[in-house]
Amino acid sequence: MRTWFFARRAWSRWDTLDVALAVGLWLVGVVMLPSGVTGPPRAWQEAVLVAACAAIACRRRWPIPTVAVAATAFLGQVAGASPHWVATTALTATTYTLATTVPRHVAFAVGAVTLAVVGAGGTLLPRSLEQSALRTLLEGMNVRIPLLELTVIVTGVAAGDAVRHRRAYLAAVEDRARHAEHDREREARRRVAEERVRIARDLHDAVSHQLALIHVHAGVASHLFTRRPDQAAAALGHVRTASRAALDELAGTIDALRQPDHTTGPVEPVAGLARLRELIVALATAGLRVDLTITGSPRGLPAVADGAAYRIIQEALTNVCKHARTGSARVSLDYRTSEFHLVVDDDGVGAGTTAAAWMTGHGTRGMIERAATVGGWVALGPRAEGGFRVAAVLPAAEED
Structure with a gap:
């Protein structure tokens, strides 16, 4: 069975709040029960009260079953003249939770069935256990349609659907934000990698060529140092020239790398x-x-x-x-x-x-x-x- 029918979820603070709310409503409902009612009618009213409060306490863990329990409690209060507001509160809370928890088509389907059952029950059921169905039929039935309760069901489902839609929208926005942040980080990493490659390439170009010339001229100078000092001196002069050019190239590369981001100048050393x-x-x-x-x-x-x-x-x-x-x-x-x-x-x-x-x-x-x-x-x-x-x-x- 789907988890939204018999939910398997860890206990949360919201479940604790629901239980506390249910206990509070039960205490208030017991105090407000008619004092002169005893026997089966009293037991009926207490059973309806317990069922309504239980539906409120468990509505997040079992959204669909608690709607059925709340609807049954509501019909019980119609038939047994129980405290009207407790059952109505339970029906409102459970239909709201239903719409925020399950898919929209499921919530609408369950809400429509609940609306039909409660509407028919509120019209056909006798007003109390003392009034028999046969007598009701003979007297034209109880044709009172509980418009307030039907409105509560529609309002609960509509409000819950709106909240569910809002949560889905916010989740989508957060998901897009996370993806955008991930894309920005990935783009930043890509740019850093490209910049590292460019820096390595520029440093290589700025130094490698001149070092190769220095290596050649140094070898010539070493070879001719004792036999032809004049040519060795010329080779050392070339070494000095090449080293000076290497330093200039390196300085140009460093200057290019130190340019601020807003500069409109070249981002690489000028060499054409x-x-x-x-x-x-x-x-x-x-x-x-x-x-x-x-x-x-x-x-x-x-x-x-x-x-x-x-x-x-x-x-x-x-x-x-x-x-x-x-x-x-x-x-x-x-x-x-x-x-x-x-x-x-x-x-x-x-x-x-x-x-x-x-x-x-x-x-x-x-x-x-x-x-x-x-x-x-x-x-x-x-x-x-x-x-x-x-x-x-x-x-x-x-x-x-």
């Missing part, structure tokens, strides 16, 4: 294709000659795409310098109507038989992430004729 020739010159001092080819009509790219293009080229050339074991590389830029294509090729040792080894580095992941962030893509891998290729396609037009 305008610095490409400066990059090529710096790599030349490290022993890597870069040939630059430009096709199409050079023009300014969207800021994010321009920065992504520069960082992809920078990372690709840094990898050539670190891993390819070659002294030359080629950079091709192709400006098209809505796309910007870039290719970085080298003739070095490549990545072996597969490109998997190149996919584990932070810089490689950074290239892919930067391209995806602006709506582009990166493809990289060994070339059939030897060496390695990094190709990227980025949007070249501002979005409307």
Whole structure:
């Protein structure tokens, strides 16, 4: 059986209050019983009073059975002239609890049956036990219709349904609020994760390239320190220049991260294709000659795409310098109507038989992430004729 018929629920303070209310009504009802009534009529009135109070005490635990008990008590007071207000209170309370506890269609169905039974009983039952049914029929019956009691039933069900609807509405609002809070927390976690990735990518881009140059120049200086001091000194000068550039890049990254939330400035260090020739010159001092080819009509790219293009080229050339074991590389830029294509090729040792080894580095992941962030893509891998290729396609037009 459904729990709303025979409820299985833990005892609560509301049950205690119902019991206290029932005991109080019983005490008041006993005091108000007619003093001159004894025998079976007195016992009838007391039984009706106990039934009505019991229905009030148990209405939350057994909503449907207590409505039946309260309706029976009400009909008993009609037939036995018991205290009218106690049975009416019980019927009101139980129908109200019924409507707040069970589904709407069940509450309406039980309320309609109760309304029909109480209405018919209030019309057909004799006014007291001393008045027989046969005599009532012969005298035209008792045609008094208890309109007040019928109104009480309708009011109890309607009020309970309104409260149930209000509770359901508030529960839905709270549920939506919880879901909204959960979504906000999830979105906050996602943004934090994205920001961590961006910070890691910016720090890598700001430091890794310059450290690679420092490593190369330091090696040259160490190798030539005793044999060719002048060239060693030049290499150390390049180390100083590269370290200064690394510090500047790092400072720019930190300044970007320290910008307040309301700023309208860039949220990443400004580095674009305008610095490409400066990059090529710096790599030349490290022993890597870069040939630059430009096709199409050079023009300014969207800021994010321009920065992504520069960082992809920078990372690709840094990898050539670190891993390819070659002294030359080629950079091709192709400006098209809505796309910007870039290719970085080298003739070095490549990545072996597969490109998997190149996919584990932070810089490689950074290239892919930067391209995806602006709506582009990166493809990289060994070339059939030897060496390695990094190709990227980025949007070249501002979005409307």
